[in-house]
Amino acid sequence: MPAELHDEHHDPFEERFADALRDTGTTFATDQQELAAGGQARGRRLRARRRAAVAGGVAAVALIGVGGALVLPGVQGDGGRQRSVAGGRSSGQEDSAASGSAGSGASGVSGDELLRTFEKLLPEGKLSDTTGRGTADNPFVQGVYDDGRGKAAIALSLGLVQPGSQEAAQTTECPDRVYIAYDSCTGTKLSDGSALMILKGYEYPNKRSGTKLWRAELVTPTGAHVSAQEWNAAAEKDSPVTRAEPPLSAEQLKKLVAAPEWRAAAGAIPVDPRMTAAPSATTAHHGSIPATLARLIPNGVKVVSRSRSDDYEFGYVVVDDGRGKSLVQINVQPDMRDVEGELFGAGTRTLPDGTKVVRRKQGGEKGIAGIVMWTVDTIRPDGRRVVISAFNSGAQNTPATRQAPALTMKQLEAIATDQKWLKIG
Template sequence: MVFEAGGSTAKVAVKLNRWPVPVPVQYAQCPDTAYHPYSRCSQTILPGGAGLVLDRSPSDEDDPAGGELLSALLTYRDGKQVFVSEAGRRALPLTHDHLAAVATSPVWHPVLAAIPAPPALPRTGSVPRLTAPQISRIIGRLLPNGVRAGRPGGADGFGHLTVDDGRGKSLVAVNVQKWKPGDAAMTQVFRKAVTLPDGTRVSTRQGPAARGGPGTIEWTVDTLGADGLRVVISAINAGAYRLPAGRGTPALSPERLRRIALDPAWRQAVGGVSRRTPPGPITVTSHP
């Protein structure tokens, strides 16, 4: 619907949904600033346990000076969810408080109750998955002296930091996966890789950042151990994807990225998770 007030006009929409429990965190939290650098977001747990996410972002992230998108995302512990958004030019008629009031209104309860419960997520046995904070902390420990780090983020299996060596910000991201040794898909991915004496395969890529802003380049080191542990590390010459290049090259050299990807800290961390996790089939996801 189109809402007008005080000479301002905006498009307001409401979307109702229901997720399996536990709700995947990526569907109930603030946007990842590595991919949505213009997001200004807050998260609050309300009485009763529902999570409320309030976000302000450009309506078109390729034109951050254009219109705005305000949203309120309310996620209940049983998976029911209300998403209210408002899009338009500057000086939108509704505030975040208005959107939050709409999202938390009991008027939606009968409609949410009528949404069939979704099927449960398949039990994966949970291959050891490092959390985003775990990955970000390991990255931070492996950085060279003199490099400052901040703005950690990510999701399970994927973590990132913004680093600065004094010459500008650079996003560094790591994806940790576990594959079955000898998996055919990975054999194909690493068919041209260099094989180290311990059986680890290493491939490198350098080129324009696929989701980067103007002038951004990305350096990537992709490693696969003989035991199926895959560690992929990338760095770009900007503080986040979508942002224009802020420096000539990424803050970490390809050789430094290779050393971080091959560091035994990853295998030690996954092994620690494995000892706390019941065995089960292997699943794999890549970063967003």
Template structure:
């Protein structure tokens, strides 16, 4: 078989390993987003936080989900202290509560002493959008060069697969080991054919019921980039320890098997004027979750836009939210640190439009340890994100 270009190889590999099984009917309900009566909502939030603390303490995921004031463990990589930026703290009904970041959960499970240079990933929480996967990407540095780490979590309803049996690539060395529970752990290693080749090592844990965790360490700092070090930073043994952590099942159980249709009924609207002048669109993607990486020459911001039709739980979640003159309801949080990431922050605006469409716009400052931007607010402000969220049909611009 002829060798694929390296920039196509990993995309194809992911496609082979992570078929989502669209014939499956999802039987995992979306995360509960409330539904209590307005009079009981605040009390239930307090009770839920206490219950979550108890459950997550058992599962080991508490540090990734609970507010930073409740973090008590000392695990995770060491880093220079980063000053915490100011965090908006409007009344409960207006504020988006703390959510679980997969990047935080991964960071808590890394070997000590690593710097997190950059991070981004998906979130889960009482009002997070439904999704069929959780993901995180972190750029790590051990002093010998930077290395991209990517982690993906898929729920048990997608159907079990055998990674090595399905790989059509001659460039990939794949070893698969049966596990006592009936699942498998596959260790995959890839080396490109260039004089200074790209390499990655991946470990995939597939349980007997189909829960799948992948952890991949690269010798490049960004996808498609040139190697920054001879070998991936994390060894197969370190990746195996990360991928087979049993606490990932808590996250996997909350994922859908198939993504719901969230197509907007509005025509696409190109309104680049809603982005501040001087921001260049470095990359962008379309789909259920639009994303764009924007840069002003010195700093970078990751912009995400999600949209769905509001169901009853969404309506309840917005019931007490502030209402704008056009009847748009809005909840937000500005400049909030992403726990354990050594500097990443986020600003989020979530609106319920009068037409019943819900739109969430997130801006992430991905900068971490060693960056002068660590701990700073994202490049896009709360007002700018609000303008985007309130613009029906707004789409992420194409790369410049």
């Protein structure tokens, strides 16, 4: 794997993100500046995605785009500390919490305080190996929970999103099954206007380990984002399955993330000034990625489905040339000159207009039988990067249905170098 870009700050969030990229095993990522236009999560995501541009992995990034917060800091013990969880709430704290608003500048909340709230809100059981971080720096809590029916990792994080933004909407939108396998997903509006998504899925997109991952994503009208995740194992990765399902039911997950205490804590998260800045006049878009990609598919190849929402940096279509479905996905990034050297090395060709092109053929997702991915990566002199990949299956997490992708390398390059991409973004 190519070396990651240097980042002087050690960030477990980014390490988990890199793990997700390696698990997915693909080769490009989004910067998604508009999608992540606010909140403390914005900086983390942009750094992680910039790294991902070198390390690889569009699918893992796409999951964040279509399914909310995928990555939490890894479960790490604090020396085996165990606590009794009695459930229920203290009425005084609940009353004061209800008055909090996201990013209101309230006094900070420590990691220990968040842990106490976490323990109080969980159903009766034992919580061990706990760790937490306060609102001053990407707040989260996590631990190993045991209700007597098997140990399970459980975690919760807090963040801010800009109310009414595309990021806020996509955080609680059920993910696309082209990229992630799950058993069920529901999206609802609560009585206070908060959006809630509950997804019952798996740690790996292809279900390969049997480890289940259930999560709840809640975004309030004021932009507080509460994300809870639980597994049916004592750790999210590389740990034996300890129970048939994660411990909290959908209703219990809803109750956990909707607790007013978290909204009060979100009010103490420092606000990124970019969240409230007026939109720049240069952010106007001229068409969407999925629609443009569909128009560029060669004659004789039928588009049978495409991305559900209009995104201005990422999109996909599923095509069929009469010999089986084939997933084609594309990403457009406005300026990637800072990582050009890592992305375009050996095997790079330079076209007459200065566009650099590199072609790659490699295996697709780990654990998926016979799947291959063909990629054409391009960067123009102004740093605009267009990278396109095609698979020999109609989804990235299903077995191969044909020997090769429906589009040739020559066709993929023609799409990636088309002038229409200069008008996007």
